[in-house]
Every structure is written in C-alpha cells, then in structure tokens.
Amino acid sequence: MSNKLKIGLIGLGTVGQGVVKVLDKYDDIEIICCAVNNLKKKRDVAIKNLTQDAMEIASNPEVDVVVEVAGGVKMLDVLMEAIKNKKHIVTANKELLARHGAALFDLARKNQVSILYEAAVAGGIPIIMPIKTTLSANEFTNVAGILNGTTNYILTKMEEENLSYLDCLEKAQKLGYAETDPTGDVEGYDAMYKIAILSNIVFGKRIDINRIYREGITKIDAIDIQIADELGYKIKLIASAKKINHENRDDVLDIRVHPTLVPKNKPIADIKNATNAVMLTGFPVDKVMFVGPGAGEFPTASSVVGDILTIKSEIHSSKNILPMTICHHDKYAYQVDIEKTINCYYLRIDADNEPGVIGKIGSACGEFGINLSYIIQRNKNSQDRATVIVITEECYEQDMNKMITKLEKDNKIKVVNKIRVM
Amino acid sequence: MSNKLKIGLIGLGTVGQGVVKVLDKYDDIEIICCAVNNLKKKRDVAIKNLTQDAMEIASNPEVDVVVEVAGGVKMLDVLMEAIKNKKHIVTANKELLARHGAALFDLARKNQVSILYEAAVAGGIPIIMPIKTTLSANEFTNVAGILNGTTNYILTKMEEENLSYLDCLEKAQKLGYAETDPTGDVEGYDAMYKIAILSNIVFGKRIDINRIYREGITKIDAIDIQIADELGYKIKLIASAKKINHENRDDVLDIRVHPTLVPKNKPIADIKNATNAVMLTGFPVDKVMFVGPGAGEFPTASSVVGDILTIKSEIHSSKNILPMTICHHDKYAYQVDIEKTINCYYLRIDADNEPGVIGKIGSACGEFGINLSYIIQRNKNSQDRATVIVITEECYEQDMNKMITKLEKDNKIKVVNKIRVM
Numbered sequence: 001m002s003n004k005l006k007i008g009l010i011g012l013g014t015v016g017q018g019v020v021k022v023l024d025k026y027d028d029i030e031i032i033c034c035a036v037n038n039l040k041k042k043r044d045v046a047i048k049n050l051t052q053d054a055m056e057i058a059s060n061p062e063v064d065v066v067v068e069v070a071g072g073v074k075m076l077d078v079l080m081e082a083i084k085n086k087k088h089i090v091t092a093n094k095e096l097l098a099r100h101g102a103a104l105f106d107l108a109r110k111n112q113v114s115i116l117y118e119a120a121v122a123g124g125i126p127i128i129m130p131i132k133t134t135l136s137a138n139e140f141t142n143v144a145g146i147l148n149g150t151t152n153y154i155l156t157k158m159e160e161e162n163l164s165y166l167d168c169l170e171k172a173q174k175l176g177y178a179e180t181d182p183t184g185d186v187e188g189y190d191a192m193y194k195i196a197i198l199s200n201i202v203f204g205k206r207i208d209i210n211r212i213y214r215e216g217i218t219k220i221d222a223i224d225i226q227i228a229d230e231l232g233y234k235i236k237l238i239a240s241a242k243k244i245n246h247e248n249r250d251d252v253l254d255i256r257v258h259p260t261l262v263p264k265n266k267p268i269a270d271i272k273n274a275t276n277a278v279m280l281t282g283f284p285v286d287k288v289m290f291v292g293p294g295a296g297e298f299p300t301a302s303s304v305v306g307d308i309l310t311i312k313s314e315i316h317s318s319k320n321i322l323p324m325t326i327c328h329h330d331k332y333a334y335q336v337d338i339e340k341t342i343n344c345y346y347l348r349i350d351a352d353n354e355p356g357v358i359g360k361i362g363s364a365c366g367e368f369g370i371n372l373s374y375i376i377q378r379n380k381n382s383q384d385r386a387t388v389i390v391i392t393e394e395c396y397e398q399d400m401n402k403m404i405t406k407l408e409k410d411n412k413i414k415v416v417n418k419i420r421v422m
Numbered sequence: 423m424s425n426k427l428k429i430g431l432i433g434l435g436t437v438g439q440g441v442v443k444v445l446d447k448y449d450d451i452e453i454i455c456c457a458v459n460n461l462k463k464k465r466d467v468a469i470k471n472l473t474q475d476a477m478e479i480a481s482n483p484e485v486d487v488v489v490e491v492a493g494g495v496k497m498l499d500v501l502m503e504a505i506k507n508k509k510h511i512v513t514a515n516k517e518l519l520a521r522h523g524a525a526l527f528d529l530a531r532k533n534q535v536s537i538l539y540e541a542a543v544a545g546g547i548p549i550i551m552p553i554k555t556t557l558s559a560n561e562f563t564n565v566a567g568i569l570n571g572t573t574n575y576i577l578t579k580m581e582e583e584n585l586s587y588l589d590c591l592e593k594a595q596k597l598g599y600a601e602t603d604p605t606g607d608v609e610g611y612d613a614m615y616k617i618a619i620l621s622n623i624v625f626g627k628r629i630d631i632n633r634i635y636r637e638g639i640t641k642i643d644a645i646d647i648q649i650a651d652e653l654g655y656k657i658k659l660i661a662s663a664k665k666i667n668h669e670n671r672d673d674v675l676d677i678r679v680h681p682t683l684v685p686k687n688k689p690i691a692d693i694k695n696a697t698n699a700v701m702l703t704g705f706p707v708d709k710v711m712f713v714g715p716g717a718g719e720f721p722t723a724s725s726v727v728g729d730i731l732t733i734k735s736e737i738h739s740s741k742n743i744l745p746m747t748i749c750h751h752d753k754y755a756y757q758v759d760i761e762k763t764i765n766c767y768y769l770r771i772d773a774d775n776e777p778g779v780i781g782k783i784g785s786a787c788g789e790f791g792i793n794l795s796y797i798i799q800r801n802k803n804s805q806d807r808a809t810v811i812v813i814t815e816e817c818y819e820q821d822m823n824k825m826i827t828k829l830e831k832d833n834k835i836k837v838v839n840k841i842r843v844m
Binding site: 018022118124125126128129130133134135136137138267270283284285286287288289290291292293296297298299301302303305306307308309310313314322323324 | 714729732
C-alpha cells in the first residue's frame with residue numbers, strides 16, 4: 001500500500017492555486033481530484049480530475065484529506081459528508097467555521113477525524129496551533145487583533161495619503177486587496193468570523209456570531225484619521241474578545257469588531273497595510289503578539305500546507321488524531337450586549353458655530369454621568385459650522401447613546417462620528 | 423493503572439517554582455520528585471521527595487517525563503540517562519541544547535522519546551512548535567531576533583535615560599533582570615545558544631556554536647545610542663542567521679550575535695525592555711514576527727507546561743512520539759566566518775582635532791574599496807579632540823578590519839567603536 005497522502009481539493013482560486021504550487025515539491029502528497037466552479041477557466045496550475053461536483057470528492061474512497069479553500073457556506077454539506085466518510089479536513093474557510101463550526105466539530109469528534117484550519121484566521125500567521133499546544137496552559141483574558149488586511153490597507157492609505165475612504169477602497173480593489181463587492185471586508189464580517197473562531201479556542205466556548213457587535217470602516221472619514229493622529233492615536237479596525245465581570249458572572253465574553261482609536265505607543269498601532277496582528281493576554285504567559293501576512297496566495301498556502309503536513313506526519317501514519325486539535329467544548333459562551341459594555345469614546349460633532357455649543361455638550365454628558373477627558377472646538381474651514389471633538393472617560397455604551405439622542409434633539413447639533421477608544 | 427502523568431523535576435529556582443505553581447491546577451499531572459542544589463533553601467512552593475541527586479530522577483521507574491530547568495551543562499549525563507530509561511524530556515536549557523543537542527537528539531531518536539524545549543528560546547513566545555508544525559512547509563532564508571531580555575532592557579534604559587552601560591547594568595541587577603555575574607547575557611552567550619537552536623530547526627542543520635560570531639554590548643556607549651538615534655537607528659543586540667551564497671554554495675549559513683544599528687522603521691526597533699522578538703522570512707509565508715516575554719517565572723512556565731501538556735495529550739496516551747518534534751537532520755551546516763561576510767558599518771572615530779582627518783578616513787576607505795554613505799565631524803565637547811561618525815555602504819568585514827588597522831597606524835586616530843548596520 002502506498003504511503004502517499006491523497007488530497008481532494010475543493011476550490012482552485014488564488015489560495016487553491018497557491019496550495020497546488022507549494023505541494024508540488026512533496027512526493028508523498030498527491031492531489032488526486034479537485035472541485036471547481038468553472039472547468040474551462042485558465043489557471044496557473046494543471047490538475048487532473050477536475051470536477052464541478054464537490055460531493056464526488058467527499059465520497060471518493062481514495063481521498064484521505066479534503067482541503068477546502070472555496071469559501072462561503074455552500075460547502076457545508078460536502079464537508080459533513082467527507083467527515084462521515086472518515087476524511088480529515090483542512091480548511092481556510094472562516095465563515096463556514098464561524099457559522100457551522102459546532103456541527104462540523106461535533107461530527108468530526110464522533111467520526112474521529114481532525115479538522116485543521118490554521119489558514120482561516122490571520123492567513124500565514126501561526127495562531128491556532130500555538131494556542132492549542134504551546135500556550136495551552138494559559139487562562140486567557142483577552143484576544144485582540146487586526147484580522148482583516150483589506151480594511152487595514154484602506155485605513156493605512158487614508159492616513160498616509162490623506163485620501164477619502166472611497167478613493168482608498170478603489171486603490172485596494174485595483175491591487176486585488178478588495179473584492180468588487182467589498183462588503184464582507186469593509187463591513188467587518190470577515191474580521192467577525194475570525195474573532196469568533198479565535199474566541200472559541202481562546203476561551204473554550206462556542207460563540208454565537210449573531211451576538212457579536214460588528215461595525216465596519218465605511219463611516220470613517222479622512223478628517224477622523226487626521227484628528228486622531230493629532231491626538232496621538234491611529235484608527236484601526238480592531239476585532240477583540242475579552243472576559244469581563246457582568247451581572248455577577250466572571251465568565252462573560254465581550255466580543256466585537258469596530259473601528260478603534262489605538263494609542264500610538266501600542267505595538268498594534270504600527271501594523272500597516274495588509275499585515276495582520278494578533279495579541280493574546282493570559283496567565284502565565286502575560287502578553288504575546290503575532291504579526292504577519294493576513295492573506296494572499298502564498299502566505300495562506302503556507303498555513304494550509306502546514307496543516308496538511310501535520311496530518312501527514314502526526315495523524316496519517318500513526319492513526320492518532322492529535323487530541324489537542326479536537327474541539328472538546330460544547331457550551332455556548334455568555335456574550336454581553338454592546339449596550340452593556342464600558343468604553344471611552346471619540347465623538348466628532350458638527351454644530352452651528354454659535355456660542356454655547358461646548359456648554360451644551362458638557363451639560364448633556366454631565367446629565368448621563370459621562371466625564372470628558374478632552375474637548376476642543378475646531379473651526380478651520382467654516383464661519384457657519386463648528387466641529388467639536390470630544391474624548392470621554394469610560395462610560396456605558398447605553399449612556400453614551402442616550403446622551404447622543406438627547407444632544408441631537410437640538411437640531412443644530414449632529415454627532416457625525418462615534419468611535420470607541422482603546 | 424493511573425493515567426496520571428508523573429513528572430521528575432530538576433531545578434527549583436525561579437522557573438522551577440513557576441512550573442510547580444502552574445501545574446498545581448492539573449489533577450492528572452503530578453510532580454513526584456525534584457532535584458535541587460540546596461535542600462534547605464526557603465521556597466514559595468512545597469514539594470515532596472526533594473533530592474540532591476538528579477540521577478535518582480533519571481532512573482526512577484515511576485517518572486514519565488523529566489523536566490529540566492536547572493540550566494548549565496552539568497545535567498547532560500542525567501538527561502542522557504533519563505532518555506536511555508525511555509523518559510520524555512522537557513527542558514528550558516538553551517546552553518545544554520546548543521552545546522550537546524546532537525548527542526541528546528540522537529539518543530532520543532534511538533530510544534523513541536521526545537525532547538520538547540519551547541522555553542529554551544524566547545521564553546513565553548511560541549516559536550519552536552510553530553516552526554515545526556504550522557510553518558513546516560516553508561524554506562526559510564532568514565531568522566533574526568532580540569533573544570536576550572537583559573541586554574535589551576539595558577539598551578532601552580541607556581537610550582531612554584541617557585545612562586551609561588554600567589549604570590543600566592546595575593539597575594538590571596537590582597531588578598533581577600541581570601545576574602551577579604552578567605557575562606552570559608551581556609557578552610551574548612545566551613543569545614548565541616538561542617540562535618543556534620533556532621538555526622538548527624529553521625535550516626534543518628546541526629550548528630557548531632564555536633563558529634558563531636558573538637559580540638556583546640559592553641562596549642556600547644551612551645553616545646553611540648544617541649548618535650544612532652539622530653541618524654534614525656536604534657541599537658539592539660540582534661541574533662541572526664541567514665542563508666547566503668558563498669564560495670559557489672547556496673546553503674551557507676551566516677550566524678551571529680552582535681549589537682546592530684536597526685533602522686527605526688523596522689518593527690524590531692520598537693521592541694523595548696525585556697521583551698523578545700523573533701522574525702522569520704521564508705517561502706511561502708514571507709515574513710512573520712513573534713513578540714512576547716523572553717524570560718521570567720511565569721512566561722517561561724507557560725512554555726514548559728505547554729510542552730508537558732503536549733506530551734500528556736499527544737504522546738503519553740497514544741504512544742505516538744510526535745514525529746514533527748523529532749530531530750531528523752544529521753548534517754552540520756556550512757558556517758561562514760564573519761571575516762567573509764558583507765555588512766554596512768557605523769564607525770565612531772576619535773582623532774586629534776586638526777585639518778585633514780576626514781580626508782585620511784576617506785582615503786583609507788577608498789584604498790579598500792569601501793564607500794561611505796555618511797561622514798560627519800562632531801566637536802561638541804572638546805577643542806583638542808574630534809569625533810568623526812562614519813556610516814559605510816556594504817563591504818567585506820575583512821576589508822573593514824584592514825582599513826581600521828591601516829587608519830590606526832596614524833596614532834592620532836582611533837576607531838573607538840565599530841557597529842554593524844542592519
């Protein structure tokens with residue numbers, strides 16, 4: 001019997017082609033079939049046995065490992081079938097895992113197969129395996145990161161070239177960093193799937209993605225980035241999850257994705273362009289940070305092939321299923337609503353340029369117990385309009401929202417942007 | 423039969439006590455004996471079965487895993503005996519692995535036991551396991567890092583507080599960051615052991631530590647740090663290894679530890695105090711960086727206990743020995759001499775303050791084909807003496823050394839410091 005590891009590949013786009021190229025040097029690993037949408041599309045790589053029916057791969061008795069790099073959720077049934085047929089899974093599909101991880105991991109445990117997914121979070125950065133092995137002695141309190149390269153690229157360009165969001169989106173699309181429909185990236189869905197997956201393994205609980213607070217970068221204006229810079233901050237799309245005390249429980253998770261003012265002295269403020277970063281805080285390790293390429297043909301292939309080699313070396317030959325990679329937790333986390341969280345805020349307020357604006361803002365904040373740490377009126381471009389910038393001390397999100405509602409009852413005052421501060 | 427994993431611990435200093443505290447919460451792992459130098463020393467933790475004879479632990483038939491956190495090379499025989507007795511090894515001992523890794527790994531392979539050593543390099547940062555698993559598809563060309571927290575702390579304080587090396591060393595000693603005899607840290611031995619271990623797994627070759635170029639930080643003066651800062655650099659003790667082309671071979675390794683001028687725009691320039699960082703460059707991943715605590719009771723215990731849990735979960739129960747953690751390479755690397763390497767240099771030159779000094783330096787450099795990218799005379803503090811700062815373009819180390827010898831034949835000129843530039 002040949003000791004070759006036989007791969008069934010699903011998806012032959014950018015990442016799939018990267019995987020084919022990287023696997024080329026391994027004589028003991030063979031891609032024996034591949035499912036694609038379009039059989040006739042021109043590709044960089046030649047693959048035998050192309051099919052449009054991914055289910056063929058799930059049921060092919062020759063296949064040892066199904067490698068899924070198609071994206072989206074439509075391959076759920078195919079992967080479930082593959083697991084039932086005792087095939088190990090390697091996937092880069094963050095959405096599928098974030099939405100249907102519970103079903104997939106339950107079935108995998110039942111069928112004693114492994115699902116490895118290093119490429120699903122932060123592309124080429126090793127993060128899943130370190131959390132499950134080397135860092136497994138830790139009780140984590142916090143995980144936070146820049147998990148979406150597209151939005152970080154756009155924010156970096158907005159900052160460096162003082163361009164609008166739309167101009168930078170267009171640049172990103174031209175360079176292939178953003179898709180024609182950029183919603184998944186710029187509205188924070190991609191980062192949400194990734195922080196859900198990270199939270200799952202960092203805190204050992206299942207995560208309901210519908211309860212993750214999510215806000216994208218489309219409302220960020222160049223002026224916000226410029227003002228933040230003057231005040232000592234960068235604006236980053238931060239995905240984070242932390243354990244908080246809430247309603248007499250100490251195991252509540254605060255999971256969210258939103259633009260954030262990050263103090264420039266924090267290392268994550270320096271992460272530029274399409275680079276990703278993940279920071280973990282826990283005991284006994286304290287703080288560790290991982291930085292690297294979050295996407296791209298080859299970095300993603302590095303993680304996918306790393307998983308394939310792990311299966312080849314550790315699982316396939318010994319029939320061991322790497323207990324540390326198996327999902328053992330069945331309970332859902334208790335997730336807090338954003339309304340009940342405590343944050344500092346940056347507010348950009350547009351008002352008629354007449355006396356008393358700052359007084360009105362101060363009064364409204366005072367009424368809801370919100371202390372200001374900074375307030376300044378900027379009237380650079382207009383005689384009629386005033387821009388007031390506020391940075392608050394910590395307060396409840398719900399109090400902030402009530403304060404804004406109250407303030408905007410004065411129709412000369414408009415809170416143009418509210419951004420949370422790290 | 424109990425499924426408890428039974429540990430024999432060697433060393434109960436700071437790291438050993440951290441390991442005991444962190445293991446306390448695991449009911450299925452028990453430290454059944456511990457070897458120490460001094461039976462009567464007061465310690466934070468209570469351990470049964472203390473002994474002064476570490477060999478007892480190696481031969482104790484009850485022990486499944488020997489955890490060695492004693493340091494130094496004196497435990498070599500004990501670990502060899504433990505391996506012969508089929509015990510897995512977890513060690514934080516960089517010197518032992520760098521000096522005697524070949525013997526230890528050969529014997530481990532023969533006896534089908536694992537040696538895990540995540541804590542030996544960069545303390546709490548997961549780096550060994552990611553290289554061996556998730557990143558295993560990569561061909562690396564470069565690994566570089568700040569691998570010694572003591573020297574990075576001293577250099578940070580010298581920079582931030584404009585203090586002398588000796589003042590900062592004293593501070594570090596008071597805080598417990600440096601030992602009474604600081605030689606191992608400040609002369610670069612500790613970083614040398616660590617880059618040897620990293621090179622071994624990154625390039626898949628055995629490393630002769632006697633052929634690693636090593637230079638410590640004791641000659642760095644506050645004025646060098648200040649001038650470097652003005653020119654856009656930080657001075658860091660960088661340990662690095664890269665694959666170079668040399669004498670018609672493309673697999674030659676250039677491994678070294680020395681102070682380095684690092685451009686401020688490189689992420690590694692921002693690594694402060696006792697923090698460590700490791701950067702890897704390879705294909706297909708491109709560049710990844712890992713940042714975290716390089717030492718300390720709990721961060722080191724995080725890695726040691728992570729290794730113990732890996733053995734408990736992956737090896738002990740299934741009798742699999744994690745093939746990816748086994749050392750498979752037997753060949754020594756071809757290591758280049760520093761004399762044959764190409765570098766840019768920073769020179770601080772002291773000279774009589776008389777006309778023609780810059781001309782003499784320029785002539786000497788010209789004679790050996792060394793191009794200058796920067797030269798300036800600074801005479802701030804003296805009428806009689808001139809300080810000349812030079813930054814060169816790339817040249818061979820041997821040509822630089824010849825140039826310096828030639829220049830210093832003029833007894834009015836002295837090259838006070840030569841620091842390589844990244």
